[in-house]
Amino acid sequence: MLELLTRFSAGFRRYFVIGPACKLLEVFFDLLTPLVIARMIDEGVGARDADAVLRYGLLLFAMAVIGMGFTLVCQKMAALASQGMGTNMRSALYRRINEFANVELDRFGTPSLITRITNDINQIQLAIALGVRQLIRWPFLAVGSMVAALLIDLKLGVIFLISTPLIGLVFWLVMARCVPYFKQMQAKLDRIGLITREGLSGARVVRAFVREDHERERFRQAAYEQSAVAIAVGKLSSILNPVTFLVMNLGVCAILWMGGIQVNVGDLTQGEVMAFVNYMTQTLLSIVYVANLVVVFTKASASASRVNEVLHCEPSITDEGNTAVELPSAQQVTAGTAAPALRFDAACFAFGDAQANTLDNVTLQVNAGQTLGVIGGTGSGKSTLVSLIPRLYDVRSGAVEVMGIDVRRWPLDQLRHVVGTVPQRASLLSGTIRSNLTWRDSHATDDELWAALECAQAADFVRKLPKGLDAPVEAGGKNFSGGQRQRLTIARAVVGSPLILILDDSASALDFKTDAALRRAVHARSRQESAAGGLPLTTVIVSQRVSSVRDADLICVMSHGSVAGLGTHDELLKTCPLYEEICLSQLKREELGGTAPVPAAPAPAQAAPSVPVQPAAPNIPNLAFEGGEAR
Ligand SMILES: Nc1ncnc2c1ncn2[C@@H]1O[C@H](COP(=O)(O)OP(=O)(O)OP(=O)(O)O)[C@@H](O)[C@H]1O
Numbered sequence: 001m002l003e004l005l006t007r008f009s010a011g012f013r014r015y016f017v018i019g020p021a022c023k024l025l026e027v028f029f030d031l032l033t034p035l036v037i038a039r040m041i042d043e044g045v046g047a048r049d050a051d052a053v054l055r056y057g058l059l060l061f062a063m064a065v066i067g068m069g070f071t072l073v074c075q076k077m078a079a080l081a082s083q084g085m086g087t088n089m090r091s092a093l094y095r096r097i098n099e100f101a102n103v104e105l106d107r108f109g110t111p112s113l114i115t116r117i118t119n120d121i122n123q124i125q126l127a128i129a130l131g132v133r134q135l136i137r138w139p140f141l142a143v144g145s146m147v148a149a150l151l152i153d154l155k156l157g158v159i160f161l162i163s164t165p166l167i168g169l170v171f172w173l174v175m176a177r178c179v180p181y182f183k184q185m186q187a188k189l190d191r192i193g194l195i196t197r198e199g200l201s202g203a204r205v206v207r208a209f210v211r212e213d214h215e216r217e218r219f220r221q222a223a224y225e226q227s228a229v230a231i232a233v234g235k236l237s238s239i240l241n242p243v244t245f246l247v248m249n250l251g252v253c254a255i256l257w258m259g260g261i262q263v264n265v266g267d268l269t270q271g272e273v274m275a276f277v278n279y280m281t282q283t284l285l286s287i288v289y290v291a292n293l294v295v296v297f298t299k300a301s302a303s304a305s306r307v308n309e310v311l312h313c314e315p316s317i318t319d320e321g322n323t324a325v326e327l328p329s330a331q332q333v334t335a336g337t338a339a340p341a342l343r344f345d346a347a348c349f350a351f352g353d354a355q356a357n358t359l360d361n362v363t364l365q366v367n368a369g370q371t372l373g374v375i376g377g378t379g380s381g382k383s384t385l386v387s388l389i390p391r392l393y394d395v396r397s398g399a400v401e402v403m404g405i406d407v408r409r410w411p412l413d414q415l416r417h418v419v420g421t422v423p424q425r426a427s428l429l430s431g432t433i434r435s436n437l438t439w440r441d442s443h444a445t446d447d448e449l450w451a452a453l454e455c456a457q458a459a460d461f462v463r464k465l466p467k468g469l470d471a472p473v474e475a476g477g478k479n480f481s482g483g484q485r486q487r488l489t490i491a492r493a494v495v496g497s498p499l500i501l502i503l504d505d506s507a508s509a510l511d512f513k514t515d516a517a518l519r520r521a522v523h524a525r526s527r528q529e530s531a532a533g534g535l536p537l538t539t540v541i542v543s544q545r546v547s548s549v550r551d552a553d554l555i556c557v558m559s560h561g562s563v564a565g566l567g568t569h570d571e572l573l574k575t576c577p578l579y580e581e582i583c584l585s586q587l588k589r590e591e592l593g594g595t596a597p598v599p600a601a602p603a604p605a606q607a608a609p610s611v612p613v614q615p616a617a618p619n620i621p622n623l624a625f626e627g628g629e630a631r
């Protein structure tokens with residue numbers, strides 16, 4: 001907690017001085033009050049002097065007003081410090097989360113990161129506000145009251161010496177048992193948050209699978225567990241008030257009894273006894289408040305360690321020291337002297353500390369303007385393979401190169417600008433179509449946006465929206481169909497003219513005709529880029545559909561994280577039984593288009609492609625296959 005306070009207190013230190021200073025002045029007036037009341041009783045009430053009562057009454061009123069003024073200033077300081085520091089902490093946390101590579105995001109998990117940025121920082125803000133307002137008040141009030149009482153009479157102080165430690169002991173015993181419960185309560189609250197989020201974000205699926213009762217039961221169970229802990233804490237702490245007030249009232253009785261004797265013998269005045277009673281009440285109540293502060297700080301310190309855990313976690317993927325990469329010229333590409341646009345060199349990858357590789361020894365290369373098709377069963381590693389290209393993950397061994405340069409040597413911004421990715425799960429943010437399309441290029445003109453929408457086969461439906469490019473997009477793109485969302489994410493990746501476009505199963509929600517039209521448009525775009533003297537677009541199409549990849553210059557067949565076959569459609573039909581199997585599961589044998597039966601020995605998996613280098617070669621999908629696939 002201290003570490004967080006030190007780190008984020010710059011610019012707020014004055015609030016930590018002014019706030020408590022005002023609180024101290026307020027405490028000063030609080031401490032004076034019993035003395036003034038004592039005078040009022042002795043000189044006014046005792047001597048039946050109405051003027052003295054009025055005079056002291058006015059003095060008390062003035063002291064209350066001034067005290068309130070200091071309180072207001074202190075409240076403001078507390079609000080400025082807690083809100084300001086909380087906002088800075090949130091921003092720092094958000095910034096750090098955005099720097100995280102997928103490895104760190106996988107490690108923490110999204111729900112936990114959301115809880116840390118909301119609930120945990122709220123706890124810290126509460127502790128900061130209470131710290132400014134109360135941390136100095138109660139200890140000072142307790143000590144000040146004790147000193148003031150002892151100054152009135154030392155003998156009565158014995159009662160203090162007995163009652164104060166007694167209350168302190170009771171609190172210590174109760175709190176020591178409560179603190180572990182507080183930590184548990186935080187964890188249970190996390191779980192309620194997680195279930196609520198899951199239930200609400202997946203409400204449609206829950207309803208579709210008639211899982212409402214199950215979800216309600218899950219929520220009820222989580223809420224019950226949380227309430228059980230809260231009740232246990234409540235039961236424990238419920239003994240605090242009766243015990244505190246019992247000790248306090250017994251102390252008051254003892255003071256009145258012993259004080260009465262001293263008043264009789266003339267050692268003390270009635271007012272002084274009343275002041276003593278007030279001081280003792282203030283001291284004991286202060287201890288109660290200090291104990292409450294301990295609870296708040298305990299919770300905040302647990303939250304602070306969760307926030308620190310994120311802040312201290314260094315992103316595993318950084319581009320420190322990497323200088324801008326010089327791209328090859330269009331002439332180099334045309335002459336065939338440019339490095340391959342994309343190259344995997346014995347790339348191995350595993351998630352986290354897993355022993356077994358999710359990707360094993362992948363070797364392939366694609367030249368600029370060519371299309372790489374990636375096909376394979378679910379879980380075979382297709383998405384993992386393409387996630388290495390924009391460096392969402394780093395290889396465990398081997399290398400991935402873009403334009404001949406290892407992705408680890410690219411500045412991340414430049415790499416991710418050059419590589420346009422359409423993730424498997426289409427995700428849009430709340431805003432407008434325009435705000436979603438301009439992620440890669442915030443200065444893209446309307447013409448560029450419409451060209452991207454045309455390419456993604458999304459222009460027709462966007463044109464029909466009343467507000468066109470400014471049509472609203474709800475969180476997650478919920479107001480669009482799955483296919484529309486996919487097309488918008490494709491358009492988003494095309495804006496800003498990437499040199500490598502990765503379509504990760506991005507046409508799964510599109511009908512075959514639209515899928516084919518999309519591929520044609522992407523190739524047309526690549527040709528246009530070349531014709532205009534730019535670098536042609538290299539495309540990586542990940543798909544489960546043979547029709548989507550069969551016209552690719554190179555097809556990579558993935559199986560259990562390894563390359564099971566590499567080549568063109570015709571080559572693979574001869575060399576890769578798995579590819580033939582996939583084709584036959586979707587097409588009739590006469591639709592395969594291969595020329596020879598499968599030979600006895602399959603080609604080595606990591607063989608370099610035997611595809612001729614034909615940059616920007618027209619590559620129009622064979623539409624004869626549309627609708628001819630077995631579904
Ligand atoms: N974040 C992750 N953490 C741990 N394991 C993962 C993670 N993402 C994927 N995997 C595992 O890696 C393997 C490959 O997953 P991947 O998503 O690359 O498959 P895929 O071929 O794209 O499948 P699909 O066709 O269903 O999209 C799977 O066994 C999967 O369980």
Ligand SMILES: [Mg+2]
Pocket residue numbers: 382383384424504505
């Ligand atoms: Mg996938």
